[in-house]
Amino acid sequence: MSNVAVEKREPLITVDGLKTYYPIKKGILSRTVGHIKAVDGVSFSIFEGETLGLVGESGCGKSTIGRSIVRLENPTEGKIFFQGDDITGLSNKQMSDYRSNLQIIFQDPFSSLNPRKRIKDIIAEPLKVHHIVPPKDIQKRVDELLDMVGLPKQYKNRYPHEFSGGQRQRIGIARALSLNPKLIVCDEPVSALDVSIQAQVLNLLSDLQKELNLTYLFIAHGLGAVKYISDRIAVMYLGKVVEIAKTEQIFKNPKHPYSLALLNAYPVPNPNFRNKERIVIQGDVPSPANPPKGCRFHTRCPIAMDICRHQVPELKGTDHAVACFAVN
Amino acid sequence: MSLANIKHEDEARLGHVIPMVPESTIKEESYLQMVVRRFKKHKLAVIGLFVMIVLGLMAIFAPIIAPYDPYAINETFSAPPSPLHWLGTDQVGRDILSRLIYAARVSLMVGVGAVAISVAIGTILGLLSGYYGGKIDMVIMRLTDVFMSFPHLMLILVVVSVVGPSLTNVILVMGLLFWTGVARLVRGSVLQVKQLDYVKASIVLGLSTPRILFQHILPNVIAPILVNGTFGIAAAIIIEASLSFLGLGVQPPTASWGNMLTDAQSLTVLSSQPWIWVPPGLLIMLTVLSVNFIGDGLRDALDPKSIK
Amino acid sequence: MFSYIIRRLLITIPIIFGVTIINFLIINMAPGNPVEMMIDPNLSQEDIEARKDALGLNAPLYVQYFNWLMNLLKGDLGFSMSTFEPVTQIISERLGPTILLMGTALFIGLFIAIPLGIISATKQYSKLDYFVTGGAFMGISIPNFFLGLGLIYIVSLQLNLLPTGGMVTLGGDNGLADRTLHLILPSVVLGIGIAGKKIRYVRSSVLETLGQDYLRTARAKGLREFIVINKHGLRNALIPIITVIGLEIPLLLGGAVIIEQIFQWPGIGQLTISSIMSRDYPTLMGLNLLAAVIVVSANLLTDIVYSLVDPRIKYE
Numbered sequence: 046m047s048n049v050a051v052e053k054r055e056p057l058i059t060v061d062g063l064k065t066y067y068p069i070k071k072g073i074l075s076r077t078v079g080h081i082k083a084v085d086g087v088s089f090s091i092f093e094g095e096t097l098g099l100v101g102e103s104g105c106g107k108s109t110i111g112r113s114i115v116r117l118e119n120p121t122e123g124k125i126f127f128q129g130d131d132i133t134g135l136s137n138k139q140m141s142d143y144r145s146n147l148q149i150i151f152q153d154p155f156s157s158l159n160p161r162k163r164i165k166d167i168i169a170e171p172l173k174v175h176h177i178v179p180p181k182d183i184q185k186r187v188d189e190l191l192d193m194v195g196l197p198k199q200y201k202n203r204y205p206h207e208f209s210g211g212q213r214q215r216i217g218i219a220r221a222l223s224l225n226p227k228l229i230v231c232d233e234p235v236s237a238l239d240v241s242i243q244a245q246v247l248n249l250l251s252d253l254q255k256e257l258n259l260t261y262l263f264i265a266h267g268l269g270a271v272k273y274i275s276d277r278i279a280v281m282y283l284g285k286v287v288e289i290a291k292t293e294q295i296f297k298n299p300k301h302p303y304s305l306a307l308l309n310a311y312p313v314p315n316p317n318f319r320n321k322e323r324i325v326i327q328g329d330v331p332s333p334a335n336p337p338k339g340c341r342f343h344t345r346c347p348i349a350m351d352i353c354r355h356q357v358p359e360l361k362g363t364d365h366a367v368a369c370f371a372v373n
Numbered sequence: 374m375s376l377a378n379i380k381h382e383d384e385a386r387l388g389h390v391i392p393m394v395p396e397s398t399i400k401e402e403s404y405l406q407m408v409v410r411r412f413k414k415h416k417l418a419v420i421g422l423f424v425m426i427v428l429g430l431m432a433i434f435a436p437i438i439a440p441y442d443p444y445a446i447n448e449t450f451s452a453p454p455s456p457l458h459w460l461g462t463d464q465v466g467r468d469i470l471s472r473l474i475y476a477a478r479v480s481l482m483v484g485v486g487a488v489a490i491s492v493a494i495g496t497i498l499g500l501l502s503g504y505y506g507g508k509i510d511m512v513i514m515r516l517t518d519v520f521m522s523f524p525h526l527m528l529i530l531v532v533v534s535v536v537g538p539s540l541t542n543v544i545l546v547m548g549l550l551f552w553t554g555v556a557r558l559v560r561g562s563v564l565q566v567k568q569l570d571y572v573k574a575s576i577v578l579g580l581s582t583p584r585i586l587f588q589h590i591l592p593n594v595i596a597p598i599l600v601n602g603t604f605g606i607a608a609a610i611i612i613e614a615s616l617s618f619l620g621l622g623v624q625p626p627t628a629s630w631g632n633m634l635t636d637a638q639s640l641t642v643l644s645s646q647p648w649i650w651v652p653p654g655l656l657i658m659l660t661v662l663s664v665n666f667i668g669d670g671l672r673d674a675l676d677p678k679s680i681k
Numbered sequence: 682m683f684s685y686i687i688r689r690l691l692i693t694i695p696i697i698f699g700v701t702i703i704n705f706l707i708i709n710m711a712p713g714n715p716v717e718m719m720i721d722p723n724l725s726q727e728d729i730e731a732r733k734d735a736l737g738l739n740a741p742l743y744v745q746y747f748n749w750l751m752n753l754l755k756g757d758l759g760f761s762m763s764t765f766e767p768v769t770q771i772i773s774e775r776l777g778p779t780i781l782l783m784g785t786a787l788f789i790g791l792f793i794a795i796p797l798g799i800i801s802a803t804k805q806y807s808k809l810d811y812f813v814t815g816g817a818f819m820g821i822s823i824p825n826f827f828l829g830l831g832l833i834y835i836v837s838l839q840l841n842l843l844p845t846g847g848m849v850t851l852g853g854d855n856g857l858a859d860r861t862l863h864l865i866l867p868s869v870v871l872g873i874g875i876a877g878k879k880i881r882y883v884r885s886s887v888l889e890t891l892g893q894d895y896l897r898t899a900r901a902k903g904l905r906e907f908i909v910i911n912k913h914g915l916r917n918a919l920i921p922i923i924t925v926i927g928l929e930i931p932l933l934l935g936g937a938v939i940i941e942q943i944f945q946w947p948g949i950g951q952l953t954i955s956s957i958m959s960r961d962y963p964t965l966m967g968l969n970l971l972a973a974v975i976v977v978s979a980n981l982l983t984d985i986v987y988s989l990v991d992p993r994i995k996y997e
């Protein structure tokens with residue numbers, strides 16, 4: 046793997062201090078009585094050709110980050126840079142110049158394709174609208190895209206309901222690829238699929254990455270899927286990144302107690318290598334409307350100290366950044 | 374074991390192209406075929422459709438089918454049915470059968486015209502309301518609340534009396550007042566559909582808002598609009614008949630099933646000349662019943678939950 | 682719950698406001714000026730001119746609307762153009778008969794719909810079910826004026842059982858029996874329309890309830906079918922039906938216009954038609970406004986009752 050070379054390049058996308066709050070409305074006049082702090086101050090960069098895995102329990106805000114990058118959500122605070130350009134405050138019109146560079150693949154392959162359109166129309170539509178290829182070449186390009194994702198072109202006249210989940214996910218990938226994007230947000234693209242199909246789709250994604258020099262933000266709720274595809278992994282807990290490092294560092298030497306807990310939850314096939322002292326964290330994730338003071342994780346952390354209850358730990362370190370008082 | 378090795382092993386084992394199920398087994402009926410098949414199961418709806426087709430043909434070919442000119446006055450007034458005039462003549466001596474046939478044009482025109490206008494308005498307002506939400510939604514929904522606060526027939530009566538009764542005015546007034554139900558329905562469906570990932574994908578793909586609304590959202594909310602529109606046709610036909618009956622709709626000498634019943638407000642006609650008022654009344658009932666059956670059949674056929 | 686009711690009340694205010702605006706705009710479409718209609722027509726020409734000046738008739742439309750609204754709030758709807766009486770007085774005289782007619786019709790409608798709907802649901806897909814459902818379709822498809830004429834023809838003219846119209850027999854004793862006989866036909870006609878709509882509603886509500894797990898549990902406990910349906914099923918199925926009665930008010934009001942005309946019932950429906958015929962716009966506007974206020978109040982009441990009865994109601 047060429048991680049060293051990757052780090053020297055300019056970041057393709059940079060998320061800086063991103064906060065996304067949703068108002069909680071109550072009472073007679075629908076006053077805002079509080080906020081769900083889905084994402085609460087997250088910063089990271091993804092370099093060209095790299096895959097950043099973003100891992101965390103459901104509700105930790107990982108999908109919100111992905112959706113903010115492709116502008117399905119408007120951040121409350123913070124900035125998102127694409128190749129150095131601030132794309133946060135852009136109007137929809139200004140944003141259209143960047144749309145084709147930033148695409149997304151969704152989790153649910155059954156709701157991500159319009160059930161009333163044929164496959165060829167689903168893939169051809171962005172080509173037409175953005176004038177990617179001249180009109181006479183559109184069908185040829187559709188065939189090429191289907192071929193790239195491993196679907197025979199004979200099936201392009203069919204409707205989405207005639208395909209399996211894995212095949213639909215491939216169609217979703219072809220649709221995202223139609224605009225020749227630089228970055229693809231993969232929002233749990235395999236979690237809704239059978240285990241056997243998961244590997245196929247992951248392989249397809251990594252082949253396409255090599256072939257087209259794509260950059261991925263790969264979102265997953267467990268470490269299993271991201272292990273094979275990610276160059277680096279960011280671990281999130283309750284709207285904050287708690288640890289970010291190269292994949293092998295996270296797996297070999299997890300520093301944050303939450304990363305360690307996640308790793309322990311990940312089943313080890315070989316019984317001889319099973320960690321004797323498993324950390325099993327207790328309790329539920331606290332509500333993001335009212336997150337704990339200090340370190341978000343202190344309520345469930347086995348090694349919480351006094352300082353953790355009062356101060357928020359910052360993400361420190363360059364190659365292997367951790368937000369934990371016990372480490373720093 | 375490096376990442377690259379794992380990938381290559383997997384690829385070799387699983388193959389890059391997944392084997393597809395043979396064409397014959399995967400081939401499913403299209404959406405339309407399924408709707409037609411399920412509609413056919415609703416016997417009354419099929420009968421209703423047949424009746425409406427016959428009535429439609431009758432309206433189109435009225436000049437050929439009708440035995441007399443509907444405006445021509447014959448020598449006999451209020452004549453009972455006879456071989457010459459199968460359904461008799463009315464109080465001015467016009468052939469009732471011919472007038473019934475021509476009046477089918479009025480009823481169908483009113484039903485289709487009023488519903489076309491109201492569905493167009495309701496669909497656009499509902500799409501905007503559901504898709505944009507916020508202030509636009511608030512304004513449109515309060516507007517529907519206001520329009521829904523008037524009893525339909527009452528409001529139409531008052532407006533028609535102000536703008537003057539005529540076929541065109543009846544259609545326009547109904548079209549401009551009936552959109553509220555469709556708007557609410559479309560808004561509700563849009564709110565559901567807009568949460569689906571394929572709409573979000575369309576946004577990320579940079580498709581324009583009109584394109585998303587009309588090509589991606591509208592085709593997926595068309596089923597409830599169709600059902601509602603069908604019941605709307607039935608309602609419009611009844612209201613036109615009621616208005617014309619009261620003398621506030623289609624004006625004589627143009628024949629409408631409703632205004633053919635007007636004379637029955639006199640007890641003499643009601644008691645001793647039933648051939649004047651019973652046939653148009655039965656035809657209104659038959660038409661409305663057929664349209665209602667079609668609507669019921671469509672609802673069963675289009676509703677994914679009602680699988681029989 | 683309290684907060685929901687308050688919010689629901691607050692939403693009603695802009696609706697009432699909108700209703701008055703629409704009403705005012707319709708008046709403006711009519712020949713003549715709405716404020717002119719407010720003036721007592723018994724005044725002399727000079728006095729009218731003086732009052733026009735005083736009322737600012739040349740003021741922009743929104744000022745005129747405001748003036749009209751202020752009068753409205755004082756309960757002043759102007760004067761009838763045909764009888765020169767205050768509109769509020771004319772309408773209030775006619776309100777009683779209409780309420781009597783609508784109330785009786787509603788009672789008859791539910792009296793038909795609830796038992797038939799329940800039987801239809803408990804014997805789903807039986808011949809009886811098809812018969813009842815078909816009957817319900819007839820009920821909503823038959824124009825009420827045709828049904829009314831048909832009943833007058835058969836019951837009054839052919840069989841001579843009931844009077845053809847009016848509230849009392851002219852020159853009669855005006856007794857309760859006489860009034861009741863006059864009430865039967867018009868309220869049955871209106872009630873059948875209600876029943877047609879409600880049968881389907883009752884049927885599907887009962888069917889939905891009968892499919893619930895707690896009914897299966899009741900059967901599994903060995904309870905007799907009669908008890909299962911009547912004690913466990915119907916109570917839950919009928920509550921929503923009772924609470925949405927208010928939604929039938931617009932249908933009843935619209936129907937009353939036609940039925941009162943056919944049966945010469947001296948209520949606000951007949952007043953509506955006669956006002957239209959005599960182009961009495963002030964009365965017409967008063968009637969339209971009253972109808973809207975009744976519908977809004979009925980909706981409000983329905984929502985509140987529903988929220989009290991069904992604990993699942995959201996605060997949205």
